[in-house]
Each structure stands twice: as structure tokens, then as C-alpha cells.
Amino acid sequence: MGRVTVRRPVRMLTPNGERTRPDALAAEEPLELRVAGTPLAVTMRTPGNDVELAHGFLLSEGVVGSREDVMTARYCAGTDDDGRNTYNVLDVALAPGVPGPDPGVERNFYTTSSCGVCGKAALDAVKLSTRFSPAEAAFPVTAETLSTLPDALRERQKVFASTGGLHAAALFTADGTLLDVREDVGRHNAVDKVLGKALLDGAVPAADRGLLVSGRASFELVQKAAMAGIPMLAAVSAPSSLAVELAAEQGMTLVGFLRGASMNVYTRGDRVAGD
DSSP: OOOSEEEEEEEEEETTEEEEEEEEEEOOEEEEEEETTEEEEEEEEOSSOHHHHHHHHHHHTTSOSSGGGEEEEEEOSOBOTTSOBOSOEEEEEEOTTOOOOOGGGOBSSOBOTTOSSTTBSOGGGTSOOOSSOOTTOOOOEEHHHHHTHHHHHHHTOHHHHHHSOOEEEEEEOTTOOEEEEEEESSHHHHHHHHHHHHHHTTOOSOTTOEEEESSOBOHHHHHHHHHTTOOEEEESSOBOHHHHHHHHHHTOEEEEEEETTEEEEEEOGGGEEOO
């Protein structure tokens, strides 16, 4: 599909005058996720890696726990004015014996690109219980290793380099190797995509991997990491108070303000060795 960027004319004003030129924008389109034909959620996302997004979303909502829990994921009806498939409707069929989503998972309105828990039908469903507790995972990492991660992530943010408008998420090993990197207009979508890739690879529970995000660490991102059994979340920007509380409760290491050799370790600091 390759619809990750859109070019639009822009009037550019500078101290040296003005000119009109084409500008690359990050694409944002709705994706309707269905389970067995029943609409479950609509999220605003950057097109691409939608099957991973669906798997990661269902994992982080506690619906599935392995790739075997999903039988098929396919695009279905959804056409534009010219009758072409928009690839904006994805239907997932769960494997026999896998229960469908709890009613509390259902979004009663669309999820914006900035919010991963908006529209929950019940507030009690916001805080989920993971089947893969990260508390017992060792995952020792040095501060020096962590300090290399943001630059390594930026080097692999190809669409961000051309648009400046995307979040990124990546899984990394204890020696600082970045594994899969995904970009999206929604930070929670980027995380779902990278978690979905891990699920499809049979790497969940991911007790031997950390999660790196390009922005802030919010409650829903900590929750998503915990649902995959990930013992460490590192963020370039600040965490929220609920993110820190949930990370402590789950036994997860939460690192914020990861910039160069400086960082704040908010929870489970025993996994991070100093210089």
C-alpha cells in the first residue's frame, strides 16, 4: 500500500521571504478493527503493518496471548468514491476455543491518534491483568547501553525524517540491539505494531526484551508492555504519575527523560547498572 506519507503544497514563510513548495505529511487514516465480523474499535493510524497492529491491540487488551489464538486476519469491505478497497477495515477470526473480547474492551467511539484508552465502555476495563507478569524477569541493562538507544531509534525512523510527524516504538535486547522498529501517528499504535510483530514471531512473553518509545511514557503504554511481559520501558520524555504507579505495581523498570547519558529511573532500578 505504501500510503504512509501524503504530499501537499505549503506556503513557507522565512526571514528571507516566502515560497510555495510541496511538503511531506504523515498519513492518518481510520482503521476499523472487527472480531468475527463485529466492530470492536476504530483507531486513527498511519497505514501499514495493520495485521501487526491488530495482533498487538488484541494482546494488550488481554484477548489473545499467542499467535495461535488468531486464525486469520484479513481486509474486508471498505471502498472509496472510486470503488477501490481502502484497506481500512480489518476482520480478525479467533481460533476455536478462544473467547471473544470482553464487553469492556469495546470502544463506544473512535480512538484518536493520541489516546490508547479513550472510549472504554467501562472504566474498570482500563486497568487489565496480565497473564505474563514482568516482575520476575532479570533483564540487566547498563546505563551506557540505554544511552545509545534514542540515537539508534532516530536513525531508523525513516518516515519521521521526511515528515517530522510520527511516533516510534522499538523492542531492544539487554545488550542494546534494536529489534523491530515501527512508526505511527499514534504512540499507542506504534507500540501495538511492534508488540504485534513480536506476537507473530512467537516472542511473547517478551521477558528478554525492553520497549523503547520516542515520546512520553503514559499509563496505557506501561499497560501494553506489561500485557506482553516486557520488564522495561524506556522513554525519551516524561512519564505520567499513573505510568509510574502501574510500573511499580507490575514490577517493571520505567526509565524516563532518556537523553544522552542522562536518564531518570523511576521504578525497579535494580535492573539498571550505573557506570
